[in-house]
Each structure stands twice: as structure tokens, then as C-alpha cells.
Amino acid sequence: MEKYLNLKLTGQSAAATFLWTAVLFVAALMLIRPCAASVANAAQQEALGIKLAKQAVREDKHWTTVDHSKIEMLNQDFTSGDQITQACLSCHTDASMQFKETIHWTWKVPSEKQGIMNGKAGHAVNNFCISGNAMEDKGCVSCHAGWNDIQGEVNCLACHGKEKFPFKETFADLAAFEGDDDPDLVEIVDDLHNGIQQAVQNITLPQRNNCGECHFKGGGGDGVKHGDLDTSLARPNRMLDVHMAEDGADFACTRCHTTVKHHIAGRLYTRPAAAERKSLIEDDMASKITCESCHSATPHKASTKMNDHTDKVACQSCHIPEFARVNPTKMSWDWSTAGKMKDGKPYEEKGDLGKPVYKSIKGDFTWAKNVMPQYYWYNGSFDNIGIKDKIDPQQIVEVSHPLGSPNDPDARIHPFKIHSGKQPYDKINQQLVAPLLSGPKGFWTTFDMNDAIIRGNQTLDVPYSGEFDYVETTYAFPITHMVAPAEKSLDCIQCHTRDNSRLAGITGIYMPGRDKFAIVDTIGLIAVLGALAGVTLHGLGRFFTRNGREE
Amino acid sequence: MAGKTMTNVYLYTRFERLWHWCQALMVIFLMITGFEVHGLYTLMGFDTAVELHNFIGLFWLGSFAFFAFWLIITGEWKQYIPTTRKLFDVARYYAWGIFHGQDHPVQKTPGAKHNPLQRLAYLGISAMLLPVQMVTGLLYYLYNSLGGVSLAPIAFIHTLAAFLLVNFLIIHLYMTTTGHSLFSHIKGMITGWEEIYDTTKIQEWETKATRKT
Ligand code: HEM
Numbered sequence: 191m192e193k194y195l196n197l198k199l200t201g202q203s204a205a206a207t208f209l210w211t212a213v214l215f216v217a218a219l220m221l222i223r224p225c226a227a228s229v230a231n232a233a234q235q236e237a238l239g240i241k242l243a244k245q246a247v248r249e250d251k252h253w254t255t256v257d258h259s260k261i262e263m264l265n266q267d268f269t270s271g272d273q274i275t276q277a278c279l280s281c282h283t284d285a286s287m288q289f290k291e292t293i294h295w296t297w298k299v300p301s302e303k304q305g306i307m308n309g310k311a312g313h314a315v316n317n318f319c320i321s322g323n324a325m326e327d328k329g330c331v332s333c334h335a336g337w338n339d340i341q342g343e344v345n346c347l348a349c350h351g352k353e354k355f356p357f358k359e360t361f362a363d364l365a366a367f368e369g370d371d372d373p374d375l376v377e378i379v380d381d382l383h384n385g386i387q388q389a390v391q392n393i394t395l396p397q398r399n400n401c402g403e404c405h406f407k408g409g410g411g412d413g414v415k416h417g418d419l420d421t422s423l424a425r426p427n428r429m430l431d432v433h434m435a436e437d438g439a440d441f442a443c444t445r446c447h448t449t450v451k452h453h454i455a456g457r458l459y460t461r462p463a464a465a466e467r468k469s470l471i472e473d474d475m476a477s478k479i480t481c482e483s484c485h486s487a488t489p490h491k492a493s494t495k496m497n498d499h500t501d502k503v504a505c506q507s508c509h510i511p512e513f514a515r516v517n518p519t520k521m522s523w524d525w526s527t528a529g530k531m532k533d534g535k536p537y538e539e540k541g542d543l544g545k546p547v548y549k550s551i552k553g554d555f556t557w558a559k560n561v562m563p564q565y566y567w568y569n570g571s572f573d574n575i576g577i578k579d580k581i582d583p584q585q586i587v588e589v590s591h592p593l594g595s596p597n598d599p600d601a602r603i604h605p606f607k608i609h610s611g612k613q614p615y616d617k618i619n620q621q622l623v624a625p626l627l628s629g630p631k632g633f634w635t636t637f638d639m640n641d642a643i644i645r646g647n648q649t650l651d652v653p654y655s656g657e658f659d660y661v662e663t664t665y666a667f668p669i670t671h672m673v674a675p676a677e678k679s680l681d682c683i684q685c686h687t688r689d690n691s692r693l694a695g696i697t698g699i700y701m702p703g704r705d706k707f708a709i710v711d712t713i714g715l716i717a718v719l720g721a722l723a724g725v726t727l728h729g730l731g732r733f734f735t736r737n738g739r740e741e
Numbered sequence: 742m743a744g745k746t747m748t749n750v751y752l753y754t755r756f757e758r759l760w761h762w763c764q765a766l767m768v769i770f771l772m773i774t775g776f777e778v779h780g781l782y783t784l785m786g787f788d789t790a791v792e793l794h795n796f797i798g799l800f801w802l803g804s805f806a807f808f809a810f811w812l813i814i815t816g817e818w819k820q821y822i823p824t825t826r827k828l829f830d831v832a833r834y835y836a837w838g839i840f841h842g843q844d845h846p847v848q849k850t851p852g853a854k855h856n857p858l859q860r861l862a863y864l865g866i867s868a869m870l871l872p873v874q875m876v877t878g879l880l881y882y883l884y885n886s887l888g889g890v891s892l893a894p895i896a897f898i899h900t901l902a903a904f905l906l907v908n909f910l911i912i913h914l915y916m917t918t919t920g921h922s923l924f925s926h927i928k929g930m931i932t933g934w935e936e937i938y939d940t941t942k943i944q945e946w947e948t949k950a951t952r953k954t
Binding site: 495498501681686687688699700702703704705706707710711713714715717718720721722724725728729731732735 | 918
């Protein structure tokens with residue numbers, strides 16, 4: 191029977207075998223055609239993420255039915271900030287009440303730990319100016335959105351004023367000159383009033399400059415803190431930030447940091463910015479704070495491998511190849527060298543990036559531009575060391591560090607700026623301390639660290655042993671702004687490579703190209719080299735024995 | 742030795758030959774791209790290697806299904822039934838006899854294209870190694886949609902089997918030179934016809950002399 195089959199087959203005409211072959215390959219092609227077709231399709235299509243995002247921002251221009259310059263209430267001669275706010279509140283009755291509940295006003299958020307308040311006015315510390323000392327540190331309070339520290343009314347114009355106006359100085363001048371009969375002074379007073387009035391009537395929804403006034407300059411100067419937020423974002427081009435670019439989407443911050451009752455979406459210490467990762471297709475009222483909100487979870491062209499990454503790799507990891515691409519950002523701060531004097535006076539030294547590398551009042555700094563982020567698992571929350579937490583001074587203390595793990599479904603591999611510090615701690619109590627910096631009794635005047643710590647810890651009601659030393663610390667900032675144009679995003683090989691992978695520090699997962707099993711490669715090498723050696727020897731044997739044949 | 746007559750037999754049908762060379766091409770491409778993905782060298786770039794590897798891998802899976810179908814329908818699968826008869830003889834031939842001018846203990850015939858050692862090797866390859874590679878390859882490809890599966894064991898097996906396939910390929914290539922001339926086996930797989938020593942009784946229809954082309 192077997193013979194018969196063979197006979198039939200071999201005996202068949204060439205046409206029959208051809209037919210078989212043709213059937214085989216056509217069928218095979220049909221099997222993979224859907225995949226091939228979608229690949230071909232995708233080449234022409236716009237990626238889903240781009241399409242959805244364009245839809246989400248189609249209604250671009252904000253319009254309003256109020257012209258603030260026509261409102262009687264605003265045509266007054268204001269003499270104080272609180273007066274201005276009262277005028278605002280005469281229409282926007284609940285605005286101040288709403289705002290005072292937010293972290294922008296309180297600078298505090300309850301922590302999960304008993305009796306601990308996060309926030310710069312709470313028990314949180316960082317490795318920059320360390321603590322807000324319960325708002326006793328007047329240097330920090332310049333960024334508080336009130337007219338007068340925490341007393342009195344909200345300064346609505348900090349966020350809603352189109353022009354940056356020196357209210358404090360102007361009111362001081364007014365107080366000095368008003369009531370004087372000198373015609374010159376009367377004219378000056380008139381000008382001052384007019385200036386204030388114009389500023390008050392020039393109202394806007396918050397623009398990049400409004401938020402940037404504080405957030406670009408966190409830590410006491412341009413680009414000190416974040417690395418992905420500095421004054422270059424006031425008027426960025428597409429290369430720097432596709433979303434905020436003047437020649438791009440020209441977003442204001444609030445385009446993504448959507449707002450409910452003056453609560454602005456964003457990261458809050460232990461609470462993720464977005465508890466649920468929803469896109470606007472799933473819920474058209476979803477906050478727009480995550481990339482997925484507008485771009486969806488499958489933003490790339492159909493059936494590309496990148497779409498398989500979005501469940502584990504944050505968009506930012508590939509799309510922000512470097513941060514601080516225009517202005518330098520501060521990378522380290524060493525308090526232990528603060529207090530040196532030149533000719534008995536405090537001094538400053540500038541480095542090659544045009545930024546100070548030493549200040550008597552603050553210590554040594556390093557700065558960097560075009561910085562490659564560091565990558566960690568991140569589920570949206572941070573682990574923070576506050577002023578009341580015990581530390582191990584033998585180790586580098588992670589004052590702020592992202593939380594997450596490979597098995598956490600909410601965690602993604604996310605880019606960070608890690609700011610290194612060396613800051614004072616209490617040697618006996620093994621806790622970080624909160625030196626008071628500004629003001630007549632602060633370190634910046636007295637240059638007495640021990641005294642500054644005593645005063646600073648008092649503001650927070652935290653005991654201090656009287657003995658301090660310096661400990662190395664790190665502080666992590668998520669990198670999420672400065673999204674580069676698509677063609678600048680990372681290539682696979684930046685991570686999928688054996689040496690110098692950007693994700694070298696990410697353990698607990700297997701990554702093709704980066705990882706291998708030593709045993710597999712060893713067995714493999716033996717198998718391949720063994721086979722080569724074997725056939726070589728065998729071949730040589732045949733050659734020299736001439737296959738055993740006599741001449 | 743002398744006085745042996747040679748005879749031409751038709752061993753491989755056009756379909757088998759086509760399949761053989763297509764599969765060879767695909768597997769070699771899979772090796773080249775696969776080991777680039779593995780990080781052993783840089784040739785076409787990781788992205789291209791991944792894309793090509795996936796494409797050829799899927800294509801191979803599809804076409805292999807049809808080859809398997811052909812094997813079953815035609816009964817050619819019986820060529821791979823393992824046997825221990827003469828296995829030892831064949832092994833001894835390659836280890837010793839080949840250097841001493843002995844004849845191959847088993848001659849190819851259209852009814853038995855593979856000697857017992859080959860049968861075992863090919864069965865091992867096509868019934869074990871290739872399916873393992875296909876299954877782990879498919880798992881690797883679909884890994885992201887499988888949910889909760891760890892990639893490490895899949896990659897472990899897939900890479901190990903890939904190395905073993907290279908090992909097979911080297912020996913396989915070498916063995917093609919052990920015919921009565923260096924290239925007679927290769928020629929056989931190209932033309933279908935192979936020249937063998939006329940030791941076994943070949944049916945009349947199998948010889949070139951009588952086959953009408
Ligand atoms: C003779 C056949 C094959 C060989 C020699 C081979 C070899 C390899 C090797 C060496 C790797 C790298 C593994 C690592 O470093 O983790 C790899 C990866 C991979 N293989 Fe294969 N493979 C074969 C067939 C297949 C098939 C049939 C598929 C199924 C479609 C497949 C799918 C994959 C996938 C998805 C990867 C991961 C990287 C990527 O996405 O390309 N392979 N292969």
C-alpha cells in the first residue's frame with residue numbers, strides 16, 4: 191500500500207505537485223494575511239492615540255460672556271489685596287471658600303501615618319530647602335497664593351491675573367503717598383491706582399506663566415527642583431514640549447491638570463494623580479491628567495509592538511528621552527559645606543552652565559542639562575521620609591521614592607529625576623531636621639546651623655537633641671513634562687540591549703535582548719562549538735583516510 | 742568496491758524539495774533574527790530583527806500546518822517511524838566504517854529515504870524540537886495577551902531549543918557531504934534524483950533509465 195502511494199505520487203505529473211505547493215503557500219498566506227494586512231493598513235493610518243487626542247482638544251478656544259473691564263465693582267481705587275479679593279467674591283461667592291480647602295492654600299495633606307501631615311507646611315521634608323517650617327520660613331511663603339502669608343484672603347490674581355503685577359510694592363507705595371497734596375504725588379497715586387485697576391481687570395484662566403511663577407521655580411530658582419519644569423516651558427517650541435509648544439498644541443497646564451472646585455488634578459504625595467487609568471472613550475468626564483486619558487491605552491499604530499508595552503511601561507519612559515533640555519536643572523545639593531566666608535562675607539561661585547555651584551548660604555550644587563532619567567516601577571504613589579521618621583544614617587536616605595513593583599497592575603516603569611542631597615540630621619534621635627533658613631534668626635543670616643535647627647524644629651514641635659551631622663539623601667521627581675516629538679522617542683535598543691540598557695536597574699522581569707540565562711547560553715555554546723568540532727574532526731578523518739578507499 | 746554499479750533513483754518529489762528549501766530558508770532566517778534579538782550581535786537592528794522574526798515565525802507556523810497535513814494524507818509520515826533495526830550498524834558506520842571504505846549499511850530507496858539514524862534524528866527534530874520552538878515562539882508572540890504568564894520560562898526554552906537547532910543544522914549540513922560524492926545528497930534534494938550504489942534491488946520504475954520525463 192505504501193509503495194502504491196509512493197508510486198502514485200512520484201508518478202504524478204509536474205502539474206499536480208505544483209498545485210500542492212501552490213495550495214500550501216496560498217493557504218499559509220491566507221492564514222497570516224490579517225496580520226500582514228493590518229500592518230500595511232497601519233502604515234497609512236494615523237495612530238489611534240493621535241486621532242483621539244486631536245478629538246479631545248478640538249474645542250480649543252475658551253470663550254466667556256464676561257468682560258471684567260466692564261464690571262463696576264472692579265473700577266475702584268484698591269488699597270489692599272484683600273479689597274481686591276472682596277470685589278472678586280462679590281460675584282464669585284464661593285471661590286475663596288473652595289480654594290482654602292485645597293493643598294495650594296493649606297500646603298498640607300493628611301498622611302496615612304497617624305499624626306503626620308504631609309505637605310511643605312507639614313512634616314514633609316525634601317533635600318532642597320528642607321522644610322517650610324510650618325510657614326514660619328518667610329522665604330518659602332513668597333509662593334503661597336495669599337496676599338499676606340496664610341492670613342487674610344486668597345490672592346485670586348496669582349493664578350487668574352494675565353499680567354504679572356507687583357502688588358506688594360505698589361500697595362506699599364500707595365500707603366506712603368496717599369493723602370499727600372503735592373500735585374506730583376497725587377499724579378503718582380493716580381497712576382498707581384490705574385495700574386492696579388488694569389491688572390485687576392485683566393483676568394484670565396491660569397496660563398503657563400501663572401502656574402510657572404511658582405512651579406517652574408520650585409526649590410528657590412529656575413529649574414531647581416523638577417527637571418521637567420522650568421521657565422523654558424513658558425514659551426516652549428515643539429522640540430521641547432509637543433503639548434505646550436507655541437507652534438504645537440499650545441496647552442495651558444490646566445488642559446491636563448483638570449480642575450474641580452479649585453482642586454487641581456496632580457500628584458499628592460501618597461495619592462496617585464489618577465486612581466483609575468481611564469481614557470475619555472471610556473468616560474468622557476475622566477480627568478485628563480494621564481497620557482492615556484486622551485491617547486488611550488493603545489496609542490500607537492495598530493498591531494505594533496509598542497502597544498504591547500503600555501501596560502508596563504509609562505509613555506513618558508520612551509517619549510521623554512532626556513529632561514532639562516533647554517535650561518539646566520539642579521542635580522545635587524550639599525548643605526555640609528554651607529557657611530564658608532570670603533573676607534568675612536558670604537559669597538557665591540558660578541559654574542560653567544551659568545548657575546551657582548557654591549553659595550555660602552546653601553552649600554555646593556551641581557547642575558546638568560539634557561539629563562537621562564532614571565527608571566523605577568511607579569504606581570503613582572511615593573514613599574516619603576518625614577521629619578518624624580527614623581532614618582539609618584549609614585545608608586543613603588530615600589527621602590522620597592516611587593512605590594510599585596512588577597506585579598502591581600497599576601505600576602509602570604517610569605522616568606525620574608533623582609536629586610541627591612547631603613543634609614543635616616539629628617545624630618541622637620536619628621531623624622532628619624528642619625533648619626530655619628530665612629528671617630533675622632534664620633541660617634541665611636546667622637550661619638549657625640545648630641541654632642537654625644533648634645528654631646526650625648520648634649516650629650514643627652519636633653524635639654532636637656542638639657547634635658547634628660550630615661547624611662546623604664535622594665529625592666525622586668517623576669518626569670512627565672517635556673514630551674518630545676514622536677521621532678525623538680527612544681529606540682527599542684536603548685533598553686533591549688545587554689550593556690548599558692536604560693532599564694538595567696529594573697529587576698524581576700525578563701526582557702528580550704537585555705536578559706539571558708547563563709546556563710542556556712553555556713549549553714548552547716557547547717552544543718554549537720561541539721558540533722563544529724565534531725564535524726571538523728570527522729571530516730578531517732575522512733580526508734586523511736580518503737574514506738578508506740585504496741587508489 | 743570496484744565494480745559497483747551506480748544507479749539513479751527519484752527520491753524526493755518536487756513538493757518535498759520545495760518544502761525542504763523553503764523551510765530551510767525560514768529556519769535559517771529565524772536563527773539569524775532570533776539570535777540578534779537574543780543580543781548576540783547587531784546585524785539589521787533590534788526592531789527589524791523582531792519584526793522579521795515574528796513575520797517569518799508566523800508564516801512558518803502556517804505553512805508547517807500544511808506540510809503536516811501533506812505528510813498525513815500521503816502517508817509519508819511513515820518515513821519517520823523510528824526503528825532500532827540497523828541503528829547500531831549505521832552508527833558504527835559513521836564512527837568507523839566510513840573511514841575504512843565500507844559501504845553504508847542502509848541504502849536510500851524511495852520507500853525508505855532516511856536511514857534509521859536519520860529517522861531518529863528527524864523525528865526528534867520535527868516531532869520534538871520544531872514543535873517546541875513553534876509553541877514557545879507562539880507563546881512568546883502572544884505573551885502580552887496571555888495575562889499573568891511569566892516570560893522567563895518561555896524565553897528559556899525558546900532560546901535553548903534555538904541553540905539545539907543550530908547544533909542540528911551544523912551536523913545536518915556536514916552529513917550531506919557523506920554521500921558517495923561530496924554533493925550527491927545536496928544534488929538529490931535539488932533535482933530529486935540521487936545517485937546511489939546499486940546494492941539493493943530497485944524496482945524498474947524507480948531508475949532514471951526507465952523513467953520517462
Ligand atoms: C527555528 C525556529 C526559531 C528559532 C531558531 C528562533 C530563535 C529565537 C531566539 C534565539 C530568540 C531570542 C530569545 C531570547 O533571547 O529571549 C527568539 C525570540 C522570539 N521568537 Fe523565535 N525562533 C524560532 C521560531 C519562532 C516562531 C515559530 C515564533 C512564533 C511566531 C517565534 C517567536 C519569537 C518571539 C515572539 C520572540 C521574542 C522576540 C520577538 O518579539 O521577536 N520564534 N527566537
